[in-house]
Amino acid sequence: MRPLRILIAKPGLDGHDRGAKIIARALRDAGMEVIYTGLRQTPEMIAEAALQEDVDAVGLSILSGAHNTLLPRVVEALRARGLGDIPVFAGGIIPEEDIPFLKAHGITEVFGPGTPLETIVRFIETHTPRRAHAESSS
């Protein structure tokens, strides 16, 4: 089976990408191809990169506190490009009580601080339907 391709992006204005890099490395070590786009990505930039890179999933790391506005906008930008089937994962500093709201707005899963990397890897491996679909249709 081909490796999974995952986009890791940091929406918003905070300047810390340590967490994003740790996730990127963990996914690479699990055999995935990680497209890392760096800091300060707008929802449009993220959706455009997801489109051009034809990824299996998008992972968003967000520390700025703006998750309730920014994350749904990423989902919208993906849908606007016909990419509503791409699962979107989020991590960073997101309070427990915001998770139902985010899930209702199209975020597939939210990983709180301290989630073991293994859990994240396992979850992505089992929640990326695009790969299976692409291979069965070819």
Added chain:
Amino acid sequence: MSETLSWRAPRELARWLSAIERGDAKALAKVRALYRTPSPAHVIGITGVPGSGKSTLIATLARALREAQHPVAVLSVDPSSPFTRGAILGDRIRMRDLAGDPGVFIRSLASRGAPGGLAAATADMVTALEAAGFDYVFVETVGAGQDDVAIARLAETVVVVEAPGLGDDVQAIKAGLIEIADILVVNKADLPEAQRTAQMLAAALALGFETVGHHGAAAMPAAQDVQHGWRVPVLLVSATKGEGITALIEALRQHRAWLHTSNEGLRRKRRQAEAEIYARLYAQLARYVQMHLDQAALQRWVEACAMRTAHPEEAAEALLAHVLQAIKPC
């Protein structure tokens, strides 16, 4: 899958590229057909050691070319980990300013263990991008060692990017990259040592690459030299400040014009075709070997060679004989 292949339909294009990358039969049939229609796109290889500024340079070049409305594609190839097969593809970080421009398409790919730093599917992806109507297709590869020169098989013009401050030596010389350069760029010309780096490169060129030794890599297109009428220019550029970019674009045009007006263009195409055929031939043979390898026998040979009661060459001969036997009927 949609039939459309156009830079104006990036979602479909992205899916075609994925299909090519995974070796989908329909996509490969399409590429074969497309290959037969030569395209006017200029395919430019950008190579150089890590950190020399290849991605930044491509972003700056693309921005300049966009001012003249040219649609531009970028394929950035990064190495896969030989242990996990995974990869971190980070070249888009430097191309952030190109976001939001529908005339620019950027795709990152992992080498997936292919020798020469290029993913096996790169050539076919380039063919698809040419057919999609891009005027310029940039292929970024890391050239870290003597073997990482597969880009010379693919690109019409190879730009080798060097920068000061990467070590005591000029890394492009050390890595054997200047032999494949059509244009040498000393990037980061805003740094004080850039002049000196450019002088060292120019000196190495004048010596006919003697500093790295001339090993006639048969399957590789040779570097152009004065005899054939192309002098490899050494250009000082600052990708971050945008300095020297006009001269670089002019050199790219001149190189292409020279290829078209001299016999070298055709000769280069022949060398590249031959190298590409060889690469695919070896890949097909490798697939046969994988398919028909006698695993039980392999295990026996492994034991024998580990105990040094047999030599690995004997093992390979015997295993190959078995593979050839197996594929003979077809």
